[in-house]
Amino acid sequence: MNITDQSIDRNANSPEQNTLLTTDVPVDTAIDIQNLSKHYTDVVALDNISLSIKDKEFFTLLGPSGCGKTTLLRIIAGFESVSAGKVFLHGKSIADLPANKRPINTVFQQYSLFPHMSVADNIKFGMQMKGSSASHINQRCEQMLALVQLSDYATRKPSQLSGGQAQRVALARALAPEPEVLLLDEPLSALDLKLRQAMRLELKQIQQETGITFIFVTHDQEEALTMSDRIAVMSAGKIQQIGSAHTIYEKPQNRFVADFIGETNMLESTVTQVIDSKGSSNALVCELTGLGQITASSSADIAPGTTGSVCIRPEHISILETAHNESQLKGTLEQLVYMGTDTQATIRLTNGASLLVRSPNSAAQKITAQPGDTVGIGTDENAARFLID
Amino acid sequence: MKSQSNSQQNNIVPANATFHNQKNKLLLPAWLVIGFFLVVPVLMMLVYSFLTKEFRGGVIWEFSLAAYDQFFFDRGLFGDEPAKIDWTYIKIYGRSALQALIATLLCLVIGFPTAYYIATRPVRSRPLWVFLITIPYWVNLLIRTVSMKFLIRDNGPLNTWLLQAGIIDQPIHLINTNLAVQLGLFYSYLPFMVLPIYASIERFDFSLSEAAADLYASRWTTLRQIILPMVKPGIIAGCILVFVPSLGAFLAPDLLGGAKNFMIGSLIEEQFKGNAGNWPFGAASSMILLIIVLLVLLIYARNESHAQGAR
Ligand SMILES: Nc1ncnc2c1ncn2[C@@H]1O[C@H](COP(=O)(O)OP(=O)(O)OP(=O)(O)O)[C@@H](O)[C@H]1O
Numbered sequence: 035m036n037i038t039d040q041s042i043d044r045n046a047n048s049p050e051q052n053t054l055l056t057t058d059v060p061v062d063t064a065i066d067i068q069n070l071s072k073h074y075t076d077v078v079a080l081d082n083i084s085l086s087i088k089d090k091e092f093f094t095l096l097g098p099s100g101c102g103k104t105t106l107l108r109i110i111a112g113f114e115s116v117s118a119g120k121v122f123l124h125g126k127s128i129a130d131l132p133a134n135k136r137p138i139n140t141v142f143q144q145y146s147l148f149p150h151m152s153v154a155d156n157i158k159f160g161m162q163m164k165g166s167s168a169s170h171i172n173q174r175c176e177q178m179l180a181l182v183q184l185s186d187y188a189t190r191k192p193s194q195l196s197g198g199q200a201q202r203v204a205l206a207r208a209l210a211p212e213p214e215v216l217l218l219d220e221p222l223s224a225l226d227l228k229l230r231q232a233m234r235l236e237l238k239q240i241q242q243e244t245g246i247t248f249i250f251v252t253h254d255q256e257e258a259l260t261m262s263d264r265i266a267v268m269s270a271g272k273i274q275q276i277g278s279a280h281t282i283y284e285k286p287q288n289r290f291v292a293d294f295i296g297e298t299n300m301l302e303s304t305v306t307q308v309i310d311s312k313g314s315s316n317a318l319v320c321e322l323t324g325l326g327q328i329t330a331s332s333s334a335d336i337a338p339g340t341t342g343s344v345c346i347r348p349e350h351i352s353i354l355e356t357a358h359n360e361s362q363l364k365g366t367l368e369q370l371v372y373m374g375t376d377t378q379a380t381i382r383l384t385n386g387a388s389l390l391v392r393s394p395n396s397a398a399q400k401i402t403a404q405p406g407d408t409v410g411i412g413t414d415e416n417a418a419r420f421l422i423d
Numbered sequence: 424m425k426s427q428s429n430s431q432q433n434n435i436v437p438a439n440a441t442f443h444n445q446k447n448k449l450l451l452p453a454w455l456v457i458g459f460f461l462v463v464p465v466l467m468m469l470v471y472s473f474l475t476k477e478f479r480g481g482v483i484w485e486f487s488l489a490a491y492d493q494f495f496f497d498r499g500l501f502g503d504e505p506a507k508i509d510w511t512y513i514k515i516y517g518r519s520a521l522q523a524l525i526a527t528l529l530c531l532v533i534g535f536p537t538a539y540y541i542a543t544r545p546v547r548s549r550p551l552w553v554f555l556i557t558i559p560y561w562v563n564l565l566i567r568t569v570s571m572k573f574l575i576r577d578n579g580p581l582n583t584w585l586l587q588a589g590i591i592d593q594p595i596h597l598i599n600t601n602l603a604v605q606l607g608l609f610y611s612y613l614p615f616m617v618l619p620i621y622a623s624i625e626r627f628d629f630s631l632s633e634a635a636a637d638l639y640a641s642r643w644t645t646l647r648q649i650i651l652p653m654v655k656p657g658i659i660a661g662c663i664l665v666f667v668p669s670l671g672a673f674l675a676p677d678l679l680g681g682a683k684n685f686m687i688g689s690l691i692e693e694q695f696k697g698n699a700g701n702w703p704f705g706a707a708s709s710m711i712l713l714i715i716v717l718l719v720l721l722i723y724a725r726n727e728s729h730a731q732g733a734r
């Protein structure tokens with residue numbers, strides 16, 4: 035994890051600091067999007083979206099297919115008009131700037147390298163169009179080739195490259211003219227798993243070295259979680275939540291986010307008591323229907339009596355061999371699946387719901403109970419999260 | 424797109440022997456037709472061009488270089504003066520080439536934007552546009568050329584409209600001019616330019632022009648540096664398909680150009696018409712035309728293979 039990520043995590047965890055950070059420290063904003071909507075004849079691709087992306091940030095748009103990620107990128111790049119709303123680049127509206135005048139470059143999903151030009155000519159193209167000097171262009175081209183480790187491939191044609199190499203040329207071509215913002219539309223989706231994992235680290239490293247703001251589009255949650263400073267989770271043209279990987283995963287704001295990112299358990303429940311209310315972080319006592327009580331956190335202001343679900347990640351649940359006391363949640367162990375580093379257990383709770391548990395196969399945490407056994411269930415502190423339906 | 428087609432080419436497995444034989448058998452009718460209707464007539468022309476002329480048309484089976492001699496050299500009225508180069512026929516060829524070239528350029532200038540327009544329409548409406556382009560060509564070329572002659576007459580509809588609209592105050596004299604021939608050729612062969620260019624623009628991946636715009640290229644630069652190089656094969660095919668038939672055309676020059684604007688096609692036609700003709704000379708003129716055309720194609724093919732090799 036990098037520095038930005040940690041600082042964001044800290045401020046998400048402690049509300050006092052949060053207020054300080056957002057009001058007193060001016061944040062340099064690269065892209066600011068206000069109330070943006072995009073309608074096609076029969077679909078609403080983007081529905082009143084507002085978000086701001088900080089300078090030098092690795093920002094990810096994550097969401098299922100068709101949620102409007104590409105549309106948003108294409109609007110920022112200037113290929114698509116907006117139906118309503120505004121886009122600002124470093125504080126200036128770019129509505130009237132055509133695509134070829136925006137200091138924003140794109141790494142296209144299908145790379146779109148110019149097939150009749152060599153790798154070097156592809157990389158030089160943007161700089162030539164900007165009218166840089168020949169010596170600068172040559173120098174920068176070599177620098178870019180070195181950055182993406184393709185110095186020996188300068189004279190090849192795109193058709194003579196492997197998928198991974200073509201992807202890196204596309205990246206070098208987009209970085210070469212030193213854009214203020216780089217847009218990447220699922221740049222890794224055409225690569226095989228091994229290469230994809232290697233390229234994630236490489237991309238992240240290049241972003242940190244160049245200090246360029248990256249807006250990265252993906253529908254792969256693992257990719258989003260491992261690379262991003264912040265993630266915007268999108269669904270059906272709306273933004274569901276914006277936050278660091280940690281916040282999005284540990285403190286989902288609604289059922290969609292909790293469901294879309296990772297695996298989770300959802301248990302029906304009703305709020306019985308509000309213990310502590312601090313705006314963005316509230317402690318609640320919830321009655322799990324037919325099971326008993328549990329303390330949970332919530333980011334929204336919630337009144338007693340509200341119904342919803344309590345969400346708990348499988349890795350935050352532990353199986354207790356014996357039920358220590360009466361108030362504890364109980365269930366029957368149904369299935370154990372060995373998965374290498376972890377074991378995954380399915381437990382049938384007393385109210386009939388099934389619960390997924392994942393526990394590391396270390397000697398200390400190994401599950402010793404057998405299918406059929408009645409077991410107690412423990413949850414980590416602060417692991418339960420109450421979400422309104 | 425490019426990389427896909429290339430890798431497909433690389434993956435072609437040599438066909439096994441039986442499959443190969445099968446394919447040859449299937450091609451047999453085509454080979455017969457080509458052999459009978461193309462190779463045999465060309466060989467006949469070649470042979471005739473080296474024979475002696477019969478005065479009332481036809482040939483005498485006696486070897487002679489007279490036809491080629493007549494084409495290139497002037498030996499006086501009775502053939503007894505020292506040979507000097509005769510520019511008459513060479514000039515006709517030169518003028519024909521120039522006319523064909525101008526007609527080709529006209530077709531290109533009008534045809535490229537047309538093809539571009541059609542290729543960028545929604546997929547559903549493209550066939551309709553192609554259909555509209557080809558409609559006039561359902562009418563016989565002769566009738567189209569005659570009607571063009573009627574249209575551009577000094578007191579024809581074109582001049583009448585222009586006069587009435589006040590665009591001109593005197594009829595433009597078009598008939599029997601070079602321009603009339605060029606327009607006639609242009610009108611005769613326009614679809615041969617539009618269709619191959621359309622086919623190659625349709626295959627063009629327009630995300631490449633977005634990529635160019637993303638990298639600060641203006642529309643004009645994108646057209647010049649990205650689109651044109653990639654649709655070049657279509658443009659060259661179109662130019663050849665217009666230039667070659669224009670070079671040997673005789674309807675448009677005959678009907679629209681008059682005697683002054685004589686072209687190769689008319690020259691050759693004369694040699695085989697009635698009793699005044701000269702078959703060996705007509706055959707020799709045809710062979711010279713054929714050689715010019717083959718040279719043009721050869722130069723193109725060589726350039727193409729060089730470009731392929733560099734890729
Ligand atoms: N040109 C268009 N005309 C009409 N509808 C469109 C157009 N482009 C996109 N859409 C619609 O807008 C919605 C959002 O599309 P978009 O391409 O932004 O999705 P996405 O999030 O990028 O999905 P994916 O992950 O599959 O790439 C979709 O419902 C799509 O069908």
Ligand SMILES: [Mg+2]
Pocket residue numbers: 103104105
């Ligand atoms: Mg997309």
